[in-house]
Each structure stands twice: as C-alpha cells, then as structure tokens.
Amino acid sequence: xxxxxxxxxxYLGVFAVLVVGTILTDYDATxxxxxxxxxxxxxVALLIAFTKMACVMLFFMHVYWSPKLIWLAVIASFFWMAxxxxxTMADYFTRAAGVFTT
Amino acid sequence: MQSADVxxxxxxxxxxxxxxxxxxxxKSWLLTKDHKRIAILYLIxxxxxxxxxxxxxxxxxxxxxxxxxxxxxxxxxNKVFTQHGILMIFFFLIPSIPxxxxxxxxxxxxxxxxxALPRINLLSLYLYWLGxxxxxxxxxxxxVDTGWTFYTPYSxxxxxxxxxxxxxxxFINGFSSILTGLNFIVTIHTMRAxxxxxxxxxxxxxxxxxVSLVMILGTPVVAITVxxxxxxxxxxxxxxxxxxxxxPILFQHxxxxxxxxxxxxxxxxxxxxxxxxxxNFSRKKIFGYEFIAFSSIxxxxxxxxxxxxxxxxxxxSIYASMVFxxxxxxxxxxxxxxxxxxxxxxxxGSIDFSTPMLYxxxxxxxFLIGGLTGLYLGAIGLTxxxxxxxxxxxxxxxxxxxxQVVAYLGGLHYWWPKITGKMYSEFWGKTSAxxxxxxxxxxxxxxxxxxxxxxPRRYAAYPPEFQVLNIFSTAGASVLGIGMLxxxxxxxHSLVYGKPAGDNPWRLPGLEWRTSSPPPTENFEKxxxxxxxxxxxxxxxxxxxxxxxxxxxxxxx
Numbered sequence: 016x017x018x019x020x021x022x023x024x025x026y027l028g029v030f031a032v033l034v035v036g037t038i039l040t041d042y043d044a045t046x047x048x049x050x051x052x053x054x055x056x057x058x059v060a061l062l063i064a065f066t067k068m069a070c071v072m073l074f075f076m077h078v079y080w081s082p083k084l085i086w087l088a089v090i091a092s093f094f095w096m097a098x099x100x101x102x103t104m105a106d107y108f109t110r111a112a113g114v115f116t117t
Numbered sequence: 118m119q120s121a122d123v124x125x126x127x128x129x130x131x132x133x134x135x136x137x138x139x140x141x142x143x144k145s146w147l148l149t150k151d152h153k154r155i156a157i158l159y160l161i162x163x164x165x166x167x168x169x170x171x172x173x174x175x176x177x178x179x180x181x182x183x184x185x186x187x188x189x190x191x192x193x194x195n196k197v198f199t200q201h202g203i204l205m206i207f208f209f210l211i212p213s214i215p216x217x218x219x220x221x222x223x224x225x226x227x228x229x230x231x232x233a234l235p236r237i238n239l240l241s242l243y244l245y246w247l248g249x250x251x252x253x254x255x256x257x258x259x260x261v262d263t264g265w266t267f268y269t270p271y272s273x274x275x276x277x278x279x280x281x282x283x284x285x286x287x288f289i290n291g292f293s294s295i296l297t298g299l300n301f302i303v304t305i306h307t308m309r310a311x312x313x314x315x316x317x318x319x320x321x322x323x324x325x326x327x328v329s330l331v332m333i334l335g336t337p338v339v340a341i342t343v344x345x346x347x348x349x350x351x352x353x354x355x356x357x358x359x360x361x362x363x364x365p366i367l368f369q370h371x372x373x374x375x376x377x378x379x380x381x382x383x384x385x386x387x388x389x390x391x392x393x394x395x396x397n398f399s400r401k402k403i404f405g406y407e408f409i410a411f412s413s414i415x416x417x418x419x420x421x422x423x424x425x426x427x428x429x430x431x432x433x434s435i436y437a438s439m440v441f442x443x444x445x446x447x448x449x450x451x452x453x454x455x456x457x458x459x460x461x462x463x464x465x466g467s468i469d470f471s472t473p474m475l476y477x478x479x480x481x482x483x484f485l486i487g488g489l490t491g492l493y494l495g496a497i498g499l500t501x502x503x504x505x506x507x508x509x510x511x512x513x514x515x516x517x518x519x520x521q522v523v524a525y526l527g528g529l530h531y532w533w534p535k536i537t538g539k540m541y542s543e544f545w546g547k548t549s550a551x552x553x554x555x556x557x558x559x560x561x562x563x564x565x566x567x568x569x570x571x572x573p574r575r576y577a578a579y580p581p582e583f584q585v586l587n588i589f590s591t592a593g594a595s596v597l598g599i600g601m602l603x604x605x606x607x608x609x610h611s612l613v614y615g616k617p618a619g620d621n622p623w624r625l626p627g628l629e630w631r632t633s634s635p636p637p638t639e640n641f642e643k644x645x646x647x648x649x650x651x652x653x654x655x656x657x658x659x660x661x662x663x664x665x666x667x668x669x670x671x672x673x674x
Binding site: 092095098099103106107109110 | 334338366367370371374421422424425428432433434435436437440441
C-alpha cells in the first residue's frame, strides 16, 4: 500500500473541509430553508454530511488510490445501506395509505 | 496416486511442543497471538456467560411454576428475563461458535499457521471482555428491565435502570464481532494452503465466511442504534421519542436490521458444524456441496431483507409488512436446501451414532421445528394472534438453543479430542446428548401450545388454566439443565483422566485431523498440500481410513 499520496498539507486541507462542513451544518440548522420546500433543511444537512463522509473515505482512508477490490467493498457497503434506507422508507411512505384503499 | 509429501501433510515423527505446553505462564496466555489459545480463552469466557444466563433461565422457569407472581416481584421479573436475554444473545450465542470453534479450527482447516491478523484477534478478545465487564457492571448495579431488545421508549424515556452501561457494553462487544469477522474473511481469502481451492473448503469454513459477512455488514448498525439511544438519553436529541420529534418505530427498524441477521450469526455457524457432523459421521461425501455452500451465502444475504417481520403489529405499514412477509418465506428456501441435503447425505451412509452425531441429528430435529414454526410467524394474518405470546418464545428457542447451542455442543464434542488431545466418556456424552434433546422438547414444546392458547410472554403471573403446561415446561428445564451441566463435568474430567485421543480418533480425511492432537503452535510441522476434495472418504484422500477403522473395531486378542 502506498502512503505518499497524502501529504500533511493535503490532510490539513481535508480536515479544513470537514470543519467548514460542520460550520455549514450548524448554520443550516439556524435558517429556514423549509419555506422553499418541506425537508429542504434536512436535505442540505444530508448533502453536507455526505460530502464530509466522501472526503474521509476517499482521502483519509486512501480509497481513492486503492485497488478495485476495495472499491467493490465500498460500493457493496453503500448498497447494503441503501437496502436499509429503502426498506425503512417503504414503511414510512406507505403508512398512511392502506393496500386496498387510497 | 498421492505423493509421499501429500500423504504426510502436516505429520512429523519428532516429538514437539503443542500449543498448550508452549508457554505456561499467565502472561503467555494473556498476551498470546495464537488463535488456538485465544479460542480457549473465549471458551472459558462464553461458558461463564452461558452459566450466568442459565441461572436467570432457571429463575424464570421457577417463577412460572405457579400462576401467581410469588417468587419474584414483577419489576424484578422484568430484569431477570432481560438479563437472561442480554447475556445469552450478546455474550454467548453470537460469539460462541465463531469465536471458540471458528477461532480454533478455521486456520487449521484451511492449512494456515494462524489467522491473518493475530493481534487484531487478541484485541477482539479484550474488547469482548471489556464489553462483558461493562454489561455485568450494569447488571450488578441494578440491572436493565427493557427486554433484550431495548425497545424505545422503554429504553429512552421510562426506564430508570442501567441502560447506558449495558448499552455501551454491547456497543463495545459489537466491535469484537466486527474484528473477528474481518479476520476470518481476510484469512479465508489470503491464507489457504496450496491446493485448498474454494470448493475444497470444509462447509464449516463456508459458514464462517457467510457469518463474517453478516457480522461486518450488520453489527455497525446496532452499534449506531445503541449510540443513538445513548445520545437521546443524555442530550435529549429527538431521534426515537415522539415528544421531541423522534419516532420509536425507527428504533425497531434499525435494531432489527442487525438483530434479525444476528439470528443467522447464531445459527449459520451451527449449520456449518452440522454439515461437518452429518457428512463425517455418515462417512459419506456430503450431498450437494455447492448447494450447501451457496445456501449459506443466500441465508446471509436474504437474512438482511426480512427484519420487518418482527414489526407486523408495531404500526408498520401493511404494504411493507406484505413485502417482508414474502421475503420471510423466501429465506426459508436456503435453510430447506440444507435440511434436504443433510437428509440425502444420511441416506445409505455408514452412520456412526457417536456423541457428536447425536447432537447433529438432534439439531436437525429441533431446527426443523424452529424453522417451520417461523413460517407461521411470518404469515401476517396469523402472527397478529401469535405476536408476543409464548409461541414466539418457543420458536426462537427452537432455533437458537435447539439449533445453535446443540450444534455448539456437537462441535465441542467433535473437536474436543483435537483441542485437548483427550477423549471424554462416550457413555456420558451420549447420555447428555439425549437428556438435552428430551429436556429441550419437554421445556419448549408446551410453550408452543401455551402461546397458541394465548399466554403472553414477559409476565410473571398467568391464568391458572395454563399451569399444567408450565409445570411440564419447568420440569423439562430441569432435565435440560442437567443435560447441559453434565458436559461441564465429564469434559473437565477428561482433561485429567481422559484417554489420549490420538491425532485422528474419528478416522476422518479433513486437514484438522492430519496434525497432532493438540496441534503445535504453528498448526502443522510442514505446509500441507491439498489434493483431495472435501469429505473425500475414498482412496484419493491419501489416508487408508477404512483400514484404520477395521483395526479399531477388531477384537483385542
């Protein structure tokens, strides 16, 4: 495994992205984006969180420079998480309506 | 024809230190990186937790001997059944087969010197101890009364018990599982001996591979869930409590996303053990090797898609319930494939009713009932009547105890001569196996009827008309308890007084039987080269097993 892809300044750069993301998440919680459309605040917070997670995974965890097998494991993990979200949401989105009534 | 090197794989004539004699200080054990010693430390630890969980079980059965709540106060009863569940599930059932038998045997069965990450293996043991210690601290301080499922809002709003301490203990213990699973996957991928192809792997190894996938993919979710409970309790962030914007059903989704696959963490290794037992004690190549191997993977995958069947009456949408009900029926298929293949393996086999095989056959009978009663609970109409009754309690005990514990005992008896180099008393072994089978059925079959009649779970008192069946159940628990305690006595006895087992007491072709008993620290004197298929009882395995058997059976002059 090569470790020279990431230098100290690059690590600090990623850290700065994480700090800025945290500040933006906090700011997002103080303003009303839901007036644009319901759930907009949550969507923005999730987008920031996803960006932070991607930075950690790609750079701190060196996935960006890793072989395809590692990428496969990462994609499989996301697929698994998608299953959890999709099936849970299948409950939430259909709770109000019955199967045979609307 | 085999070369001399292949036939002699792993053998050496020179006397050598085995893993038990290679270092005798406490430090040599506590800082060991040898997978076999770590397995022994796990064996002692899980046995202690099993004993403690058993004491709670005995207390529950004693309380239920009479209809009134006369032995325990109802609040105490809540704590007793909760603590029984927590200790048994998180600290015995989940780690037992992977951490004890898997740790000891997986490297030997694939012809490796150790697991790929020995230090990580030791770390997982210490994490298990740390998690266990924290959980015990919580239990001794006053205990937890939420049920082992920690459902919100019991665990977040109403419970004043030591949820946090026990929750953190389970959280830490989860990392032990993750590290063990990771270690197994890396080992199986990278450390197989020359010639040990994927389809020559013993089915126990396939089961360990499948269960490792579940451990890695599922355990982080329950860790996060427990952490969210802690955050809500401490910081009052609204996650599960509706009063502050949360949703209690979300907890159940997240909890069961792990905890249903956790059932497969418990039973898949048991299926791996039983595949070994059925094939080897029928002295016949297993029927449908590839089907059994891939059915383990199928169970691991489909096991993740059925968690909603625990939530049919929780308020989950009927649409989601229908999907989960269908998928629950689907997951029965790979389990059935295994059962049919084991049965076909027995057909025309040369069956040896030794103690491990009795446990293996016991597993087949008990798991069959456990699996079939699960189909009733997966049907969304019928389950409304059966949810939270003793039918459910009985069903999951048939799967977890009748399946996992019986398989664990079978595996322990099967590999005991390899682990210790000593044979135990076959008479007491068979007696114990039969007592466990009879005692188990006497304990839990009446509970199926009680549940169907409507007796709810988790109550210390019940209507008098249910007493007769409860007396049967408590009587059965006594028999089961004796059956479980007997192995503790005769296995410990065998350590001192047991006859030397020899390297291959069952006359089997697997790699673990081609090294000394107990094995040396590095497992094999020479790197084995595998040229035979799994469960090969013919001449191609390079050993003259049948000649050895005839010699064993010949009358002594």
